[in-house]
Amino acid sequence: MNQKLTMVSLGPGDVELLTLKALNAFKECDAICVPTKSQDNSFTKSISYKIVSNALKLLHVTKPIIPVYSPMHFIYEDWVHEADIILETLQKYEKICFVTLGDAAIYSSIYYLLDIIKKKNKKIYESCEVIPGVTSFSAASAEVQKALCLGDEELTIKPINPRGKVKTTEILMRPKIGMDTEVLGEGDFYTFENMYLEDAKITSSKIAKVKKYMTLFINFARR
Ligand SMILES: C[S@@+](CC[C@H](N)C(=O)[O-])C[C@H]1O[C@@H](n2cnc3c(N)ncnc32)[C@H](O)[C@@H]1O
Incomplete structure (x- = not known):
């Protein structure tokens, strides 16, 4: 089977x-x-x-x-x-x-x-x-027609009743083309470029330089 x-x-x-x-x-x-x-x-x-x-x-x-x-x-x-x-x-x-x-x-x-x-x-x-x-929360935002983040704002998602030490996953969006990613710090990074497009690429680390605007980074909580 x-x-x-x-x-x-x-x-x-x-x-x-x-x-x-x-x-x-x-x-x-x-x-x-x-x-x-x-x-x-x-x-x-x-x-x-x-x-x-x-x-x-x-x-x-x-x-x-x-x-x-x-x-x-x-x-x-x-x-x-x-x-x-x-x-x-x-x-x-x-x-x-x-x-x-x-x-x-x-x-x-x-x-x-x-x-x-x-x-x-x-x-x-x-x-x-x-x-x-x-x-x-995407649906909630749409229901009341209020953006979750605009311009330079950040978005935080928190457990209301944590059972232990709270760890954080960071999603980093809207990079500048050509930027050096050293400023993003260290961690369990993944890089997602042009997802679902012909030249889509997922890298299980932080790429050194941003080549495309459609790039996002996730720095996963250490589990
Ligand atoms: C275990 S989490 C699951 C979250 C879910 N995977 C998501 O993507 O939203 C359950 C919590 O999500 C929120 N939630 C999920 N569906 C909801 C809904 N239809 N209305 C309001 N809150 C909701 C509530 O805070 C609820 O306690």
């Missing part, structure tokens, strides 16, 4: 804020794993289930929906259990999606799950795809 796991970001709640990539992933998969906070595996309170159901209606298809009990207690064993359900589902269905609200990059459990999946089944981990989505 050519097993394939796709982590699909669902956006903030409106099915119209799903990406085409997300819809295509639903169209192509054999089953969809949907997290639920209900211990009885029901979806009565699940926003994710509502979005997935609406998406399947839009596509005029039905797919098996597999509940993944996700109590959100931030306990490692719970993530192991969730990862096990995903891996078990992949024994039964060749292509599956696992869904997450908003965008997968923002406070989503998918990267805890992927770390566990990497240890348990490297092949599935390596073929996994993550589909980005609209964040809750």
